[in-house]
Amino acid sequence: MEHLYIDGRNFYNMIINASNKLEEQKEFVNSLNVFPVPDGDTGTNMSMTLKTAVSEIEELKGSSLDSIAKKLAKGALMGARGNSGVIFSQIVRGISKGMEGKEKISAKEFGNSLVEGSKFAYKAVMRPTEGTILTIIRAAGESASKSSNVDIVNLLEEVCNYSEEILNKTPEMLPALKEAKVVDAGGMGLLIILKAMKEALETQMDYTISKEASEAKTQKAAINTIKTESIKFGYCTEFFVISNNIDVEEFKSELEKHGDSMVVVGLDDVVKVHIHTNDPGLILSKAVKLGELSKIKIENMREQHRHILVKEDEIPKEISEPKVELKKYAFIPVAMGEGITNIFRDLGADEIIEGGQTMNPSTQDILESINKLNAENIFILPNNKNIIMSANQAAELSDKKVYVIPTKTIPQGISAITVFNSEVEAEENIDNMNEAIKNVKTGKVTYAVRDTENEGKIIKQGDILGLVEDKIEEVGSDVYTVCEEIASKIMDEDKELITVLYGRDADDETVNKLVERMEEKYPDVDIQSYSGKQPLYYFIISAE
Missing domain, CATH: 3.30.70 (Alpha-Beta Plaits)
Structure with missing residues (x-):
């Protein structure tokens, strides 16, 4: 049986199957993250992004290709989590753009939609890196556009084979992948999706959303x-x-x-x-x-x-139209850990999004927090490099004045909100905050979730890892010893303040002894310690 066209029914089933398959294999995708730290969440972010998109089309079974594609794109955009989720949402937007206004599409038109997906994805990234999901969607588009196949199942077979071939070459494109002996996690997630789409079209089955996928359904409608x-x-x-x-x-x-x-x-x-x-x-x-x-x-x-x-x-009237005073400024930091959350509240944060490592908030989550605030200028502090893209996407979707300060760590976020001055204009505050985060050097102490090798360091599961700006600098067996070593690596003669945020598993008495040793070692530096109660990271330490 030939499959010369994709219509609304076909596309619906292709997407449902893709969501189910990615949900099943998300932990496998997570395991491919380069760093062996406990925050590898590419599979989770891509799966939750796709599940939110699927929830938008669940009631559209039997609808036109055009209407399903539009709803899917909107759902992916709003549900995007983490960098991988944001990039994937742009791939979905591009593919949907290629289906705009059509009741059904041919193999050539489907190939063009994959090319559109690649274009949208590359536009979303300021500095595209090859050897990532970007490379795989580009390979998929190139393979499809060059194919002479009119049967879309056969076309997808070619696309999957070529994409897998390129995926296996990603370790040659990114040294970090080669050293960790893994292929790119985002690329693998995309390949799982493409293979699932092919399977659905080939079997012509009617698929239903798996229990896990349906759990992400948004609470709205009728x-x-x-x-x-x-x-x-x-x-x-x-x-x-x-x-x-x-x-x-x-x-x-x-x-x-x-x-x-x-x-x-x-x-x-x-x-x-x-x-x-x-x-x-x-x-x-x-x-x-x-x-x-x-x-x-x-x-x-x-x-x-x-x-x-x-x-x-x-x-x-007074209840249906409450009068809320318009503030000039408001802050939305992302944070995890009761102690860290309290620090931001004490510093004047208006709305705190709980999230961070392993639990990146979606574009929708951030947009909902923005909508809760009645302020002339709203600053978002992502405090994690994997949340910045979602924050930017939410800012673009909002009709309010929203500014994303690109904080990549909790200490950068604390420093940014500390230098804020309510008496000056937004532009001056933005400059001051951006300048402040440049002066913050951050170290973290966590543990290895698997055996691997990183820049010549042999790492075993359970080892204590010390990171400086997301680079593994220390491998040891004692949390407090590694923390001291990391402190020495982030210190230089210009630094005047060390801040130690200790996690929920730390012992107060031992932390106090650690701080005393650091005070002896750095007598001219002000050293502060707080119980951040953060999970995953025993210590987050900064120097500025």
Whole structure:
């Protein structure tokens, strides 16, 4: 049977299968991240981005190719998480652009849409790096555009084979990949998607969204058509569990019998839980047995629904149109860890997005925080290099004046908000904050999640790693010794302040002794220490 066209039904099934397959293999994709630190989340970010996009088209089964493509692009844009998710969202936008206004497309037109996907992706990156997902989407587009195949299954076979061939060459393009003995994680994620699309078109099956994928469905649409009494589970319950010993799949199986719309996602020792249930206390009692609970939020959906159904003319004017004073400035930092969050609050942050390593907020998450604020100028502090692109995308989508200060670490974010001056104009503040973050040198202490080699250093799973500006500088067995070594590497004669943020697993007494040793070693430097209570990183230390 020949497959000469892709119509709405075909494309719908291709995307659903791609989302399901990527969800199944996201941990494999995560394992390909170059650094052996516990924040390799490329697979998770790409999967969550695609799942959010899929939630936009779930009700469009049987719709036209054009309408599905448009909705998919919007969903990917809003759901983009991390750099890999943002780049992937642009690939989806480009592919959808190639399908604009069409009921069905031929092999040649599908090839052109892949080329558009490549163009959009490259435009999204200021300094494109070869050997990444960019290289793979370009290879896919080139292969498709050069092919003479009119059967789209055969075309996709060519595209997948060539893309895989190029993916296997990515270690030759990026030395870090070669040394770690892995191919590019984002490229692998894209290849999984392309192969799944081919499989769906070839089998002509009708695919359904897997349970895991449907958990990411956005909470919206047709609320006024739902009767309050038909809401089966009344309490939207969300929280984080912090623990080193959570079997996520077992935990999900335990919870799913007590509710629906469940999301249980995370890596290593931080797991985010979202569930609709009639017994939030039971859910929390099960979770607290596994670890510490954080950011608990319980909302009565039946009560919310009743409020939504109240007619506008029955709502008092002063309630329906609250007057919120317009502030001149507002700040939105991204942070993880109760102590770090409190530091930003004390420094005047207006809205804090919980996230960071392993849990990058989406474009939608950031945009929702922007929309909560009534301010003339809003500054976003991503505090992580993998969140900057999502923040920029959210800023572009907002109709407010939003400025992204490109902070890559928590100490840079703290330094930026510290030098802020409410008495001067936004442009001067931006210059001052950008100048301040240049003077901050950051070190981190964490652990290795696998055996590898990095710049000649032999690393074994469980080793303590010391990083300076995301470069592995120290490998050891003692957290505090490695921290001292990293402190010496970020110090120079111009530095006047050392700040030590210690994680939730650190011992206060031992930290105090560490600080005392550092004070003896650097008598002319002011040394401050705070309990950041951050996961994954034993220490975040900065010099400025």
